[in-house]
Amino acid sequence: MGGQGTVTIGFILWLWWLCWRCHSLPICEGVEDETPLHLLSTKTGYFNAHRDGSHWEKYSEEAYKSLCLSSAGVLGEAGVATGTPRHGTRYPTTEGIGRLLKVLPALSRRIRDNHRQDRGCLKERDVAQLTDWFTPFELRDRDQLQEMGYEEMAALGSHWLEFLPNLFNVTYDPSLFKIDFTIKNRTEQSAYHFLRGMFGEDAVGNIELPRAYSPNFILKFYKACPRWLREVYKNNETTYKERWLFTETEQFKKTIHAVSARLGFMHPLSSNEVEAMYDECRFETAWWPTRKSAWCTAFSFYDFEVMEYHQDLKYYYEDSYGHPLNAKTACQTLNDIRKRFQQAVQSDGEVKPRGLLYFAHDKTVFKVMASLGLFRPAHHLRHDNFEDMKNRVWRSSFVCPFSSNLAFVLYRCAAEHKVAVFFQGEPLPLTEICQGTVCGWEELQGWLKEKHLSCDLNTLCMLKDEL
Numbered sequence: 001m002g003g004q005g006t007v008t009i010g011f012i013l014w015l016w017w018l019c020w021r022c023h024s025l026p027i028c029e030g031v032e033d034e035t036p037l038h039l040l041s042t043k044t045g046y047f048n049a050h051r052d053g054s055h056w057e058k059y060s061e062e063a064y065k066s067l068c069l070s071s072a073g074v075l076g077e078a079g080v081a082t083g084t085p086r087h088g089t090r091y092p093t094t095e096g097i098g099r100l101l102k103v104l105p106a107l108s109r110r111i112r113d114n115h116r117q118d119r120g121c122l123k124e125r126d127v128a129q130l131t132d133w134f135t136p137f138e139l140r141d142r143d144q145l146q147e148m149g150y151e152e153m154a155a156l157g158s159h160w161l162e163f164l165p166n167l168f169n170v171t172y173d174p175s176l177f178k179i180d181f182t183i184k185n186r187t188e189q190s191a192y193h194f195l196r197g198m199f200g201e202d203a204v205g206n207i208e209l210p211r212a213y214s215p216n217f218i219l220k221f222y223k224a225c226p227r228w229l230r231e232v233y234k235n236n237e238t239t240y241k242e243r244w245l246f247t248e249t250e251q252f253k254k255t256i257h258a259v260s261a262r263l264g265f266m267h268p269l270s271s272n273e274v275e276a277m278y279d280e281c282r283f284e285t286a287w288w289p290t291r292k293s294a295w296c297t298a299f300s301f302y303d304f305e306v307m308e309y310h311q312d313l314k315y316y317y318e319d320s321y322g323h324p325l326n327a328k329t330a331c332q333t334l335n336d337i338r339k340r341f342q343q344a345v346q347s348d349g350e351v352k353p354r355g356l357l358y359f360a361h362d363k364t365v366f367k368v369m370a371s372l373g374l375f376r377p378a379h380h381l382r383h384d385n386f387e388d389m390k391n392r393v394w395r396s397s398f399v400c401p402f403s404s405n406l407a408f409v410l411y412r413c414a415a416e417h418k419v420a421v422f423f424q425g426e427p428l429p430l431t432e433i434c435q436g437t438v439c440g441w442e443e444l445q446g447w448l449k450e451k452h453l454s455c456d457l458n459t460l461c462m463l464k465d466e467l
């Protein structure tokens, strides 16, 4: 009898303890996780992105010691360098801002109400940050480069100046550099800040940038490709199939439930609502990496991995190895590089232009990378192999953060020409094309000719029903 009484009291005590410790319920585990700054898909800031420096040692052995130590001791002879960065960290697009405004202000009020009723796991300071939330930027900022993007681009400019001074440490002369960007002015702004980093604050004011044009077959070839626009771009039936199926998996649902519960909701939020929070979290993190955005709080590390995979399933099929047309549409870009390098190899004297500086978009960079076979995963990303692919080489956060960049540098070493490829400023071997960290020009040229010489976008991009 007495024993039973003890049990009852124990039970009540335990219940009380449970509630008193509400904030440490299992569901609240993960709210204190740091935001993984380097895993935010294409909204990862350049300085936060993960780098793979593993090729430096090999590169310096190969390129420095045996090949390219010119008499001055500076890496490389003046050749041509061409870079294709994606624009820097930006503000959301018009469409993106519309989505954020539709969801977040109302959601922030519901989260505050939940918190007042003692539901959810947020701390006072997070709720305060969310209360009466409105976008921390002006409407006129939409589509523009954000201040962090200015700094990323300036850092890239000064990196290349220091890395290849015989190419870039000159007074700016329009005949020496070809600059190109797209009609989106964040790419023009990227060019401006890159040149500021390279030629300095004073000089950049006097540089006359070219006018953007459209269609641009080198930097925005996909938008000029009707077949891609019809078959791949935003094609719900094919391109988004894996992504959609992923939202039906246990893993994705678990994330939606956990995020909703941590914010005090009794019913799961819609995936639209969770995605809007995720987007705002990623933007704020890219802009201000040292502050923690309150919109990130409800996501655990695991949830960030799930959300990243959800993004990856889009980019993989829309812009990369998920569809064979993606890589093919980049052939004019590779042809342009081939032609410029060929001219440089053939001309004996000074090469003009010596630098091609191109500024484009994630869709460009993804496709150019895929056309070179870079970071090709052993298996396709699918809705049902998230766990197996956790350490995949192809991830949007790594391949295409803001300011992601690929540079091709042509060197002359004694009589031989070589091409080194740099990804995020670090040497990257073209493993599917040649051996070693740098390619011989002859070898690379042979491959480029075989694959891309007959680059006929008219035929490639023709719609089936027009044939």
Ligand SMILES: *[C@@H]1O[C@H](CO)[C@@H](O)[C@H](O)[C@H]1NC(C)=O
Residues within 6 Å of the ligand: 161, 162, 165, 169
């Ligand atoms: C560029 O050249 C100038 C003088 O010719 C030199 O003072 C400066 O250090 C050089 N800058 C770099 C980054 O090599």
Ligand SMILES: *[C@@H]1O[C@H](CO)[C@@H](O)[C@H](O)[C@H]1NC(C)=O
Residues within 6 Å of the ligand: 144, 185
């Ligand atoms: C961006 O482009 C728009 C229209 O093309 C123009 O009105 C605006 O001034 C540009 N903004 C910047 C910062 O260049």
Ligand SMILES: *[C@@H]1O[C@H](CO)[C@@H](O)[C@H](O)[C@H]1NC(C)=O
Residues within 6 Å of the ligand: 236, 237, 244
């Ligand atoms: C996309 O496809 C899925 C499944 O096939 C369907 O449930 C969804 O409504 C479609 N979305 C649109 C916008 O058509």
